[in-house]
Amino acid sequence: MTPLQLVFLLTAALTLVAAFRVVTTRNLVHAALWLVVTLFGVAVLFVLLNAPFLAVVQVVVYIGAIAVLFIFAIMLTRREMRDQGAQLNKGWWAAALVSLLTFGGLFWLTRSWDGFTRTAAPLPTGQDTLSALGKALVSPDAFVLPFEIASVLLLAALVGAVYVAYREK
Amino acid sequence: MDSALILEWVIKSAILIFVLLTGFAYLTLFERRALARIQVRIGPNRAGPFGLLQPVADGLKLIFKEELTPAEADKVLFTLAPVVTVVPALILAAVIPWGRDVTLFGRQVSLSVADLNVGVLYIMAVSSIAVYGIVLAGWSSNNKYALLGGLRSSAQMISYELALGLAFVPAILLADSMRMVDIVEAQHPWWFVVIQPVGTAIFLIATLAEVNRAPFDMPEAEQELTAGYHTEYSGMKFALFFMAEYAKMIVISSIAATLFFGGYLGPGVDRYPWLGPLYLFIKIVILLFGMIWLRATFPRIRYDRLMAFGWKVLLPLALAVTFITALGIVLEMLWLIPVLSLAAGLFTVAMVHRALRRKAYARA
Secondary structure, three states, X not given: OOHHHHHHHHHHHHHHHHHHHHHHOOEHHHHHXXXXXXXXXXXXXXXXXXXXXXXXXXXXXXXXXXXXXXXXXXXXXXXXXXXXXXXXXXXXXXXXXXXXXXXXXHHHHHHOOHHHOOOOOOOOOOOOHHHHXXXXXXXXXXXXXXXXXXXXXXXXXXXXXXXXXXXXO | OOHHHHHHHHHHHHHHHHHHHHHHHHHHHHHHHHHHHHXXXXXXXXXXXXXXXXXXXXXXXHHHOOOOOOOOOOHHHHHHHHHHHHHHHHHHHHHOOOOOOEEEOXXXXXOOOOOOOOHHHHHHHHHHHHHHHHHHHHHHOOOHHHHHHHHHHHHHHHHHXXXXXXXXXXXXXXXXXXOHHHHHHOOOOOOHHHHOHXXXXXXXXXXXXXXOOOOOOHHHOHHHHOOHHHOOOOHHHHHHHHHHHHHHHHHHHHHHHHHHOOOOOOOOOOOOOOHHHHHHHHHHHHHHHHHHHHHHHOOOOOHHHHHHHHHHHHHHHXXXXXXXXXXXXXXXXXXXXXXXXXXXXXXXXXXXXXXXXXXXXXXX
C-alpha cells in the first residue's frame, strides 16, 4: 500500500463517519460541525486528485460560507439546540431499498470497469491547470452556457430571497 | 522527495511559528506603549529595560491563572474553540514569501514555507475558517453575552469577507497569477498600491473588520457585551484568543504588504537577497503601527452602520474597483486604473458624507 492510498483510506473513512454523524446526532450545532468535517474530507480528496484549486474553493465556499451560514441560522432561530423529533419516518424502508439498489447498481457497473486496477497516467509537468479551467469556463466551445445559466440561477435566488425577506415600511 | 527537503520544511515552519509567537508577545507591548504615547501616557515600563520583559510577565501570569469551564458549557467545543481560532492564524503565514531564493549551506532555499499556485485563494480559505473559532467559543460558553458576541462577529466577518475577497482580485488581475511570489515580482517597479490605491484601501478596511480590530471591534464591545465571545474564558485559553488576534494582525499586515506594498521588494534586493525579509519586516511594522494608530483615533462604529458600511459601501466599491482594474488591463491603459478608481472612491466618500449629513439634519 502506498502512502497515498493510506491517506485516501483514512480520509474516506473519516468523511463517511462524519457524514453518518451529521444525520444521527441530536444536537444541531454538532450536526453542522460534523458536516464541516465531511466537507473537509472532500477537500482532502480533491488535493489527492491533484486539484488544489477545487480543494481550496471547496473550503472557501462550503466550509467558509455555507456551513457558517448553517450555524448562524441555527443560533439565530433555535432556542433549544436538541432535536426531539423521531429520526426516521414511515418511508425509511423505501429509502433504504432505493439506496441499496443504487449501491448495488453502481457496484455492478464499476465491477466491469478496469479503472481500479490501472495506474493513472502522470500529469504533464508544467501544465497550468488553473488557467485552463478558467478559460474553459468562459469559452464558447466549452462551458460558458452552463456557467452563465448557473450565474443567472443564483441571481434569481438572490432576488427571491430579498423579495421574501423584504417588508414594506 | 529527499529527507533534507522535509527537514528544510520543518525548520522553516518552526522558525515561522517562533517568529509569529514572539511577534505576538512584543506586538502587545508595542501596542500598549504606542497607545500610551498617543494618549500622553508612558505605558508599561517597569518590567525590564523599557518594559521589554512585560510580555514575559503577562505570559507567566496567564499560565498560573485558574482555568474555569462553565458547568453548562459544551465541554468539547469549549476546549476546541481556542485551538480552532489560533491554528488558522498561524498557518495563514505559510504562503507569504519572505524573499527570493537564497543559498544556505550549499542548498537553494526559498524563503517561504509553501509556494502554492493558488496562494491567494489559500489565504481566503484559511481566513474563512477563522470564523468558526469565534462562533464556537460564543456558542459553547452557554452565556448570553458570549453568544451575542459570537453572532455579531460571525455576521461581521461573513459580510466583510466579500469585500475582502473582491479586494484580492485587482492584485491577481494585475499580476496575472495567484502565486504570491509572482504577485510580488509583478510589483516591479510600481507597487500595486500606486496602480490600485482604492483597492488597497478597501483591503485594509476589510482586514481590520476581519480581525475584529477597532473601530470594528463590535464582537467584544465591553460596554454592551462585557467581553464578547471570550467572556467565559480564563487562563491559557483566554491567552490563545489573545494570541490569535495579534498573530492575525501580524499575518494580515504581511499579506497586505505582500499584495499591495511590494512585499520583499526594495532598493538593493537584487544584489543582496537577504535584504528581502528586512524590507518586509519594516513594511509589516509600519502597517501594524497604522492599525494601532486607528485604534487610538476612531471610536467604535455602531453595529447597524457597520453592516450598512460593509454591504452598501465597501462591496459596491470593491465591485467597481474590480471592474475598473479589468477594464484598464483589457484596454492596456494602466494609467486609467488609478484615475478611474480614485474617482469612484471620491464619489463613494461624497455619497457617504451626503447620507450622514442628511441624517444629521433629520435629527436636528
